[in-house]
Amino acid sequence: MDYSSPPAGGKLGVGERDQLIDQVKSQLAIANAQELLQKMSDKCYKKCIPRPGSTLDNSEQKCLAMCMDRYMDAWNTVSRTYNTRLQRERGFAS
Template sequence: MDSLPAGLSNSQKDELMDQVKQQIAVANAQELLTKMTEKCFKKCINKPGTSLDSSEQKCVAMCMDRYMDSWNLISRTYSQRIDKERHRM
């Protein structure tokens, strides 16, 4: 937090950091949703139309479930690795 503006109190710095963390979390969620939508659309929708047939609906649902499961696994693994690195210091 040393790179934050000097005129801020500790509580203001903490509040600013919380806001930045929230903005990062929102940006990450938006990116996840965008990538998941793109990948599952390419995989499951052969002929775009006004509605999805049942096989396309099932494919999209399963694709999104697998994508989220994979993303959660990677996120947990990454967090664990960061925690291990912090403990080594």
């Protein structure tokens, strides 16, 4: 389906609108995942790799694994808290 131009009359049907919303949600999820990976890579690399080389030693590997785990845990906690807050606020707005 081509979303670059609206259908005649400028209105989307219910199915088209739902499909467009799903497409936007999917694109946002991909963008969020890419941002997470980029930030996590940048921060953990800076923290764990003081002298870049052709291989990682054991301490660098362990540091990266722990850093990435902590970063993911923090990201998930913030996401859950944010979603809970949004749902609560939507409940008050109804």
